[in-house]
Amino acid sequence: MTQPASHALSQLDALEAEAIHIIREVVAQMERPALLFSGGKDSICLLHLAIKAFAPAPVPMPVVHIDTGQNFPEVIEYRDRVVEQYGLKLVVGSVQEAIDAGKVREAPDGSRNRIQTPVLLETIEDNRFDACMGGARRDEEKARAKERVFSFRDEFGQWDPRNQRPELWNLYNGKVHPGESIRVFPLSNWTELDIWDYIRSREIEVPSIYYAHEREVFVRDGMWMAANEFAVPPEGVPTEVRMVRYRTVGDATLTAAVESQADTIDKIIEETAATRLTERGATRGDDRVSEAAMEDRKKEGYF
Amino acid sequence: MDLLRFATAGSVDDGKSTLIGRLLYDSKSIFEDQLESIELASKNRGAETTDLALLTDGLRAEREQGITIDVAYRYFATPKRKFIIADTPGHQQYTRNMVTGASTADLAIILVDARKGLTEQSRRHATISSLLRVPHVVLAVNKMDLVDWSEERFDEIYREFTEFASKLDIPDLTAIPVSALLGDNIVDRSANMDWYGGTSLLYHLENVHIGSDRNLQDVRFPIQFVVRPQTAEHPDYRGFAGQVASGILKVGDEVMALPSGLSTRVAAIDGPNGPVDAAYPPMSVTVRLEDEIDLSRGDILCRKGNHPEPTQDVEATVCWMDASALKVRDKVSILHTSRMARAMVKDIAYELNVNTLHRDQEATELGLNSIGRVSLRVTSPLLVDDYAENRITGSFILIDEATNRTVGAGVIRN
Ligand SMILES: Nc1nc2c(ncn2[C@@H]2O[C@H](COP(=O)(O)OP(=O)(O)O)[C@@H](O)[C@H]2O)c(=O)[nH]1
Numbered sequence: 001m002t003q004p005a006s007h008a009l010s011q012l013d014a015l016e017a018e019a020i021h022i023i024r025e026v027v028a029q030m031e032r033p034a035l036l037f038s039g040g041k042d043s044i045c046l047l048h049l050a051i052k053a054f055a056p057a058p059v060p061m062p063v064v065h066i067d068t069g070q071n072f073p074e075v076i077e078y079r080d081r082v083v084e085q086y087g088l089k090l091v092v093g094s095v096q097e098a099i100d101a102g103k104v105r106e107a108p109d110g111s112r113n114r115i116q117t118p119v120l121l122e123t124i125e126d127n128r129f130d131a132c133m134g135g136a137r138r139d140e141e142k143a144r145a146k147e148r149v150f151s152f153r154d155e156f157g158q159w160d161p162r163n164q165r166p167e168l169w170n171l172y173n174g175k176v177h178p179g180e181s182i183r184v185f186p187l188s189n190w191t192e193l194d195i196w197d198y199i200r201s202r203e204i205e206v207p208s209i210y211y212a213h214e215r216e217v218f219v220r221d222g223m224w225m226a227a228n229e230f231a232v233p234p235e236g237v238p239t240e241v242r243m244v245r246y247r248t249v250g251d252a253t254l255t256a257a258v259e260s261q262a263d264t265i266d267k268i269i270e271e272t273a274a275t276r277l278t279e280r281g282a283t284r285g286d287d288r289v290s291e292a293a294m295e296d297r298k299k300e301g302y303f
Numbered sequence: 304m305d306l307l308r309f310a311t312a313g314s315v316d317d318g319k320s321t322l323i324g325r326l327l328y329d330s331k332s333i334f335e336d337q338l339e340s341i342e343l344a345s346k347n348r349g350a351e352t353t354d355l356a357l358l359t360d361g362l363r364a365e366r367e368q369g370i371t372i373d374v375a376y377r378y379f380a381t382p383k384r385k386f387i388i389a390d391t392p393g394h395q396q397y398t399r400n401m402v403t404g405a406s407t408a409d410l411a412i413i414l415v416d417a418r419k420g421l422t423e424q425s426r427r428h429a430t431i432s433s434l435l436r437v438p439h440v441v442l443a444v445n446k447m448d449l450v451d452w453s454e455e456r457f458d459e460i461y462r463e464f465t466e467f468a469s470k471l472d473i474p475d476l477t478a479i480p481v482s483a484l485l486g487d488n489i490v491d492r493s494a495n496m497d498w499y500g501g502t503s504l505l506y507h508l509e510n511v512h513i514g515s516d517r518n519l520q521d522v523r524f525p526i527q528f529v530v531r532p533q534t535a536e537h538p539d540y541r542g543f544a545g546q547v548a549s550g551i552l553k554v555g556d557e558v559m560a561l562p563s564g565l566s567t568r569v570a571a572i573d574g575p576n577g578p579v580d581a582a583y584p585p586m587s588v589t590v591r592l593e594d595e596i597d598l599s600r601g602d603i604l605c606r607k608g609n610h611p612e613p614t615q616d617v618e619a620t621v622c623w624m625d626a627s628a629l630k631v632r633d634k635v636s637i638l639h640t641s642r643m644a645r646a647m648v649k650d651i652a653y654e655l656n657v658n659t660l661h662r663d664q665e666a667t668e669l670g671l672n673s674i675g676r677v678s679l680r681v682t683s684p685l686l687v688d689d690y691a692e693n694r695i696t697g698s699f700i701l702i703d704e705a706t707n708r709t710v711g712a713g714v715i716r717n
Contacts, residue, residue, distance in 0.1 A: 006514055007517075007519055007551060007581075008305060008514050009305070009585065010304060010305065011304050011305055011306040011384075011385040011588065013586075014305075014306050014585060015306070016575055016587075017546060017585050017587040018585065018587075019585050020546075020575055020587035021546040021585075022529070022588045024527045024528065024544055024587070025527065028527050028528045028600055028641065049575075052575040052576070053544070053575075053587070054530060054535070054544075055530075055589075056530075056532050056534075056540055057530050057531065057532035057534070057537075057540075058532070058534070061531075067599065071643075077308065112534055138376045139378045140380070145375045145376055145377065146373045146374070146375050146376075147655045162373075164373065165622050165708055165709040166399055166402075166403050166408075166700075166709050166712065167403060168402065168403055168406040168628045168698070168709075168712045169406045169407060169694065169695065169698050169711070170407075170546065170695065171637065171638050171698070171699070173700065173702055173707070173709045174706035175636070175702055176707060177707065186374070189376070189378070189387055190379070191385075193380070194385075202576065222582050233541075249344075269714070289449040
């Protein structure tokens, strides 16, 4: 950490300090917290902040992955390696198992996006988690811009945007009745660029698919989709090999790549600073459904 | 690059959303897909020009009603600074939202329509900024294009504002005439108002000096929890995790723990990226001490000659945020730094009329969105400072014991 004589923190150091304070409040106030980890860049930063928050003690909560069964293999490999390296306890909520047990059903187009929510809620219930931390940021989406850092959920996991707890100073109210829970977003005030700046300055490893690489892709709804077992190009749609990278890492059936030559972190930051599209608008089929897509999913209990 | 947090408020239609949209647009913080979606929405509503205000309406109910309901946070950056905007609506729940936005703000923008002049809302916002000690206030007189860029009109509003503000405590006030719609004095100096000698709004936001706003004098380190790994690698490590509220804590310093009153020295300070020699606000660190003294969550490290007062009797100005009113003898939970306790309302001395600053001493309760002077008796001593000296150790929230909702916010003494 840089310590100029003025005793001022850079904005990145200030965001780091704020996030660590929030993560520590979760552990201090809540009985059974968990950290949601998808292997995406935001949850990777969150995990690293949690490691810093408790060092040299281990992270005192399990890491939860809601596994759609439609993952990029690079991401699962990364997840397992990190869990091993930091001695974390991993809890997997399997969408495939829920489908096999007949609890949920895939959308007609094969999308498992919406059925992640019941699996997440069941995982929270089964493990009696009273707090789940996630890496969501307020700059991602309009509905998120209005969500609190400590976001209250009722016993059905629902978010009520009109009935949120006021949040003042650095005081967070984690009080819940049994069955209710809090979703916590320590990275609320970070932007996509802050995430990359942080990854660079703290030398954090991220899955290889974030860097530009050659991949067989095809066009769907104006976005580049990787052709693989989860996303098969429809009849007559040609595939081609392009230099691409991912800006977000979600379900492999839904998450699109962007054309890019950025194969180093410096180039990614340069590209991010110059980009003219939001990361969700550019690469997430799930948010394109309607103007209120995110708000609706959050009310149901989605992150 | 440093960080500036600011709050905006104004009455409906003063142009707040347009102003924020303009700042985001001109600083290139609006993405093409966001612009496309608001262009589409503007067309759907039959508007001819793109309504930048739509950028800030996040929730469906807001879009449907065409109003902003809740505080929204926005982000933009220039090469000089990163900015976090707490955009607080002027409608329902206004006091509660303004107080929320102001609690973390370095600066507040009070927006006024040049044609209308000061409104109840402007006075309310000025009062709240003062109560919550927002260090810098900007009076942005908007829609100057509609008053012929008149210097007299601007001066008149400025005079009216300073007259009202003289009864408040606003340490740094800057008035800027703008047109949010046309961009005058937003990013660049306006060519239409050569009588104005000051800087543009964005220039002011980028350059206002916030370094000396922090309290670097009084060491206050509230403990969040104790780090005790008890692992083979670190069998004896015992550190105290927290965020520095104020002051500069250095390795080797003598410190006193409260409420125990025991003294020891700082043996080491572990920062997120390794050991550091000193910690200052708002750093989150883990402090190791030379002696094993009794210290846990809710306690505070400070200095022998400079410490907060432990007290069970708290005098505070409270903003009440819940539909059911606060009454004398009510019991609530109180969260102050990292200490949770219970409190009983002993007395409500007066309710403050935020528009006239009149103190209504007949008041017996505080309703939703009202502000008043309250005496609390707390079950165990809190380690408090005057809010004027310390925004962290001088503030608290109140929580309803049955519903767990956050129902009030308080600033101590003041
Ligand atoms: N002429 C003029 N109109 C403005 C200006 N700023 C905002 N407006 C208009 O005033 C109306 C209300 O603005 P809006 O930003 O929605 O107000 P809000 O309710 O404070 O967010 C809109 O029709 C704007 O186009 C300005 O500087 N000049």
